[in-house]
Amino acid sequence: MATKINPSFTDELKKYGAVNMNACYNCGTCTAVCSLSTTDESFPREMVRLSALGLEEDIKTSLKPWECYYCGECTTSCPQQANPGELMMSLRRWLTAKYDWTGLSGLLYKSLPLMILAMILIFASVLYFASSVSFDLGQMLHAGHNFEMIAIGTIFIVIFIPNLLRMWYFTILKTKTNVGIKYYFTSLSELFVQMFTQKRLRDCDDADHFRWVEHLVLVLSYLSLLFTTVFLNWFTTENMFVIVFGYLISFVVFVVTAHFVSDRLKKNKSLNKFSQPSDWFFVIWLLLMGVTAFLVRLFIDLNLLESNKWLYIAHLTILAQWALIIVPFGKWTHFLYRSFGLYFSKLKTKKS
Amino acid sequence: MKRIGVYICHCGGNISDYVDVEEVRKSVEHEEGVVLAKTTMFACSDSNQNDMVSDIKEHRLDGVVVASCSPKLHLVTFRNVTERGDLNKYTYVHANIREQASWAHSDDKPGATGKAIHLVKAAIAKSRYAEPLYPNQIEAEKIIAVIGAGVAGLKAAASISDKNINVILIEKEDRVGGHTAELGDLFMSDEKGYDLINRIYNDIAQRDNVTILTGSEVISSKGSIGNFTLKIRKRPQNIGDPVETMEIKVGSIVVATGFESYIPKEGEFDYVVNENVITLPEFKLLVDKSTGDKLIYKGKTIKNIVYIYCVGSRQNEGGNTYCSRFCCTSVIHTAIEAKKKFKNIYNIHLNRGIRTYGKQELLYAESLKMGDIYLQFDQTTPPEITSNGKNSIVTVTDILSAGKKMSVEADLIVLVTGMVPRSDQSIGTMFKIPRGRDKFYNEIHMKLRPVETVIDGITIAGTCQGPKKISESVNSALSAATKSFSYVSKGTLETDPIIAVINEDSCSWCGKCLEACPFDAIEKINLNNREIAAVNSSVCKGCGMCAPVCPPDAINLIGYRNEEIISMIDVLA
Numbered sequence: 001m002a003t004k005i006n007p008s009f010t011d012e013l014k015k016y017g018a019v020n021m022n023a024c025y026n027c028g029t030c031t032a033v034c035s036l037s038t039t040d041e042s043f044p045r046e047m048v049r050l051s052a053l054g055l056e057e058d059i060k061t062s063l064k065p066w067e068c069y070y071c072g073e074c075t076t077s078c079p080q081q082a083n084p085g086e087l088m089m090s091l092r093r094w095l096t097a098k099y100d101w102t103g104l105s106g107l108l109y110k111s112l113p114l115m116i117l118a119m120i121l122i123f124a125s126v127l128y129f130a131s132s133v134s135f136d137l138g139q140m141l142h143a144g145h146n147f148e149m150i151a152i153g154t155i156f157i158v159i160f161i162p163n164l165l166r167m168w169y170f171t172i173l174k175t176k177t178n179v180g181i182k183y184y185f186t187s188l189s190e191l192f193v194q195m196f197t198q199k200r201l202r203d204c205d206d207a208d209h210f211r212w213v214e215h216l217v218l219v220l221s222y223l224s225l226l227f228t229t230v231f232l233n234w235f236t237t238e239n240m241f242v243i244v245f246g247y248l249i250s251f252v253v254f255v256v257t258a259h260f261v262s263d264r265l266k267k268n269k270s271l272n273k274f275s276q277p278s279d280w281f282f283v284i285w286l287l288l289m290g291v292t293a294f295l296v297r298l299f300i301d302l303n304l305l306e307s308n309k310w311l312y313i314a315h316l317t318i319l320a321q322w323a324l325i326i327v328p329f330g331k332w333t334h335f336l337y338r339s340f341g342l343y344f345s346k347l348k349t350k351k352s
Numbered sequence: 353m354k355r356i357g358v359y360i361c362h363c364g365g366n367i368s369d370y371v372d373v374e375e376v377r378k379s380v381e382h383e384e385g386v387v388l389a390k391t392t393m394f395a396c397s398d399s400n401q402n403d404m405v406s407d408i409k410e411h412r413l414d415g416v417v418v419a420s421c422s423p424k425l426h427l428v429t430f431r432n433v434t435e436r437g438d439l440n441k442y443t444y445v446h447a448n449i450r451e452q453a454s455w456a457h458s459d460d461k462p463g464a465t466g467k468a469i470h471l472v473k474a475a476i477a478k479s480r481y482a483e484p485l486y487p488n489q490i491e492a493e494k495i496i497a498v499i500g501a502g503v504a505g506l507k508a509a510a511s512i513s514d515k516n517i518n519v520i521l522i523e524k525e526d527r528v529g530g531h532t533a534e535l536g537d538l539f540m541s542d543e544k545g546y547d548l549i550n551r552i553y554n555d556i557a558q559r560d561n562v563t564i565l566t567g568s569e570v571i572s573s574k575g576s577i578g579n580f581t582l583k584i585r586k587r588p589q590n591i592g593d594p595v596e597t598m599e600i601k602v603g604s605i606v607v608a609t610g611f612e613s614y615i616p617k618e619g620e621f622d623y624v625v626n627e628n629v630i631t632l633p634e635f636k637l638l639v640d641k642s643t644g645d646k647l648i649y650k651g652k653t654i655k656n657i658v659y660i661y662c663v664g665s666r667q668n669e670g671g672n673t674y675c676s677r678f679c680c681t682s683v684i685h686t687a688i689e690a691k692k693k694f695k696n697i698y699n700i701h702l703n704r705g706i707r708t709y710g711k712q713e714l715l716y717a718e719s720l721k722m723g724d725i726y727l728q729f730d731q732t733t734p735p736e737i738t739s740n741g742k743n744s745i746v747t748v749t750d751i752l753s754a755g756k757k758m759s760v761e762a763d764l765i766v767l768v769t770g771m772v773p774r775s776d777q778s779i780g781t782m783f784k785i786p787r788g789r790d791k792f793y794n795e796i797h798m799k800l801r802p803v804e805t806v807i808d809g810i811t812i813a814g815t816c817q818g819p820k821k822i823s824e825s826v827n828s829a830l831s832a833a834t835k836s837f838s839y840v841s842k843g844t845l846e847t848d849p850i851i852a853v854i855n856e857d858s859c860s861w862c863g864k865c866l867e868a869c870p871f872d873a874i875e876k877i878n879l880n881n882r883e884i885a886a887v888n889s890s891v892c893k894g895c896g897m898c899a900p901v902c903p904p905d906a907i908n909l910i911g912y913r914n915e916e917i918i919s920m921i922d923v924l925a
Binding site for chain 1: 656698700716717720721722723724725726727747750752753754756757758759760761
C-alpha cells in the first residue's frame, strides 16, 4: 500500500519552528556528519524527507527526533541551509503536541497570544488567591508549598502517565514491535541513566563536553531545588545545611540559565539561532525561578519578606506558571520524552 | 629525379622508446632520390620547422617526408612548412609511425622498427610521384539563405545582415517566431517570448539587406557551396491567388528548422484517456493565459499539480534515448510561476534526477525553498496513475525515501515532454544532411566544428541539431551565421584539389560511381554524343569511394593515383 503524501504538512511544521527545511536536496551530508547517527538508526536526512513529504504517521511512530541532542553540526554543514538541526527540534515540539492527549501543547506551541493569555490567567489566579487570604504571608507560604505537592502529583497522573502511554502506543505498539516483558525491566537502567545524566549528549560534540557538563549541572541543580523546596520545605526550614544547600543550588540554576539565555540572545551557535517562544519561556522561567527562590529565602533570612510580600507573590506566580503550563505543556516535557524515547529505542533493539 | 628530404621524429620518446629511429634513418638514407635523412626530437617544434625550411633551400629539395604522428595532428603543419620553403604544399608526404608503429606495437620493438621502415619507404615512394596541386577557385554568391524563422533563424539572419551580406529568411508558417513566439514568461528575462520575437523581427524587418519570405517552402535545391539554386514555393496569401514559385541563388545556407514537442501516445501516462493529464507546453500555455487568483482547468480549481518528468525523453533503446535538456528548467520555471500567480498550489515533481545545469540551478533552489516536493523514480518503475472515483491518484516508488511507494492526489498531471526532431525532414533529405542516432541533424564535430555539416556550405543552427534552450539556440545561430558568412565573404572560395577525376576516354557510364558517391558529386554528362560521368569539383570531398567500383578503372583520385599507390605497395613487398 502506498503511503499518501501530504504537501501541506510543511506549512503545519513551520508553526512549530521548522526553518527552510524544503531547501533540502537529499544529499545526506547531515546524516554523514552526525556523530549520533548510526547505520541502523540513521538521521536527520530521513526525518527531513518524511517531513518534506508530510508522512505524519511515519514521524509519529519514529523515535529518532528524541535521539538527536542538537549539536548543530548538521545545520552548519548543510549546503542548502536547510537547517536539519532545527527541523529535528521542531519535530520534537510537534511530537510533544501529538503525545499530549489534551491538545493544549499544540495550541500553546503554535499560538504565542494564547500562551501569554494563559500566563496572565495564572497570574490573576495567584493574585485572587493572595487577596482571598488577605495577603497573609504564613498562609501564602503554606499554600504555596501544598500547591507544589498537589501540582506535581496531579500533573504526573493526569498528564504525564497518559501521554507517556500514548507515546508508547505510537512508537512501540503501532509499529508492531514485539518486546518481551522482561526487557522492559532489564532496560530500565537506560531510562534512568539518560534521564539523570544525558549520557548521550556527551557523544554529541566530541570536541567539547562543556555543554553536556553545563546541562547536567542544570538538571541536577533543578531537581535538587525541586527536592529542597518541595520535600525539605526550604522556605520554612531551620536546618542550616538545607538552607545553605538551597542557596547554592538556586545560585547555580541562576548562573547556568543566565548563560543559556545570553547564548540564545547572542545566537552564536546553530542551536540558538532560531529560538521559539517555547524555548524563551523555558529558559527565562527557569532563570526567574532560581532568582526568585534565592531572593525569597534571602529576604526570609534578612527578615524583609514580611514587608516585601510582592516578592513571594512573584515567586508563586512564576512557580504556578512553570508548574501548570511550561512543565506539562511546554519544553519541560523533553526531559521525560527524551529519556523515554531512548528507553523505547533501546527496547526496539531487543525486539524478539 | 626528385630530391627528397626525410625527417624521422622521436616524438620525445613516444616513438623512439619503441622504434629505433636511427635504424629507420639508416635504412632509408640510401633510397632512390633521398638526399637528406635526419632524426629529430620534435619534428613539430619551431626550431625543426625552421631547419626544414633552410634544408629545402640549401639542398634544393623538391619533396619532403616527415615520419611522425598521425596526419590528423600535423599534416597541415608540415604542408605549411614546405610552403614556406617555396614548394607546392601538396607535394608533402606524411608517414605515421607513432599511432601505426610505436604505440601499436609497444610490445615488439624490432617489429615496430621494421614496420616504421616500411611505412617511411612507402611514403618516399609516394613522394617520387607527388605532383604540385592547386586549389579550385570558385565564385561564390554573396547571399545567404536562412531556412526557418524561429528564434535561431531570426538571430542568424540579424547577425548575417550585420555583416553587410544579403539574407533571405524563409519560413514555412505564415508568421515568424516559431515556438518562442508562443511563450509568455521566460527564465532569466523580464521579456515575454512573444515580445522577444517582436523585438528581433521589428529590427530585421526594416533592414534593406534582409528579405523575409513567410508561408514559403524550399522545394528543391541544386548546386553546391558558393552556388546553390533554391526553388521556393510561396503559399497564396488569399484564396484564389496563384501559387508563386521563385528561384533564388545563394552562396551558403543556414538550416534552422527547429523541433517539435513530443506528443505522448494515447494512454501513455493516461494521456488523452484522462482529461486531467496534459503536456508541458499545454500547461505552460494554461499558466500564461490564466488570470485571477485561482488556477482553473476544465472548470475545476487546481491545487495539487503532479509533474511526471522525462516523458518521451531518456527512453530505452529504440525510443528517444536522449535528454531534452530544457524540460527540467522549463517545468520548474512554470511551476514557480504557477505558485506565485495562483493561491494554494502544491507542486509535486516526479523526476529522474534534476538537470537544471548552470545558472538554472537557481531556479531549482528557489522551487525547493517555495516548498515544491521532489520525488525521484527509476526508469524501471515509472509512476502509475489510478483513480479513486473522484480524483486521479499518482503512485510512485521514491528512490529518495529508500524505495518507499508513495501516492498523491493530483488535480492536474503534467507530462514533462521534451523535444523531438521535425517529422517533416524534407529540408534535411534535400541537402543530404546526415542525422545522428537521435534523428536530429548532425554537426561534423561536436566540439571543434559544432555548426558545420559534412555538406559544404550548409550550417545548422538551433534545435534542428538537438534539444536546446533559447539562449543555446541563439548561441548556435550566431555561430552558424558567422560560419556561413565566412564561406561567401570573399566572393570567391577555394576547394581542396584532392578530388576524383574521370578518364573521359575509358568511361562508358555505368552509374556505379554515382551509387557509391555519398556526396552526390557525380553527374551524367554528354560528351561528343557519349554518356560519361563527370565530377562536380566543389562537391567532391576526395573520399575515394568511387575509384575502386569503376569497372573500366576510369576514375583516379588526385594525389592518390593508381601508380602512386602501386609504387607504395611495391616497396612493401
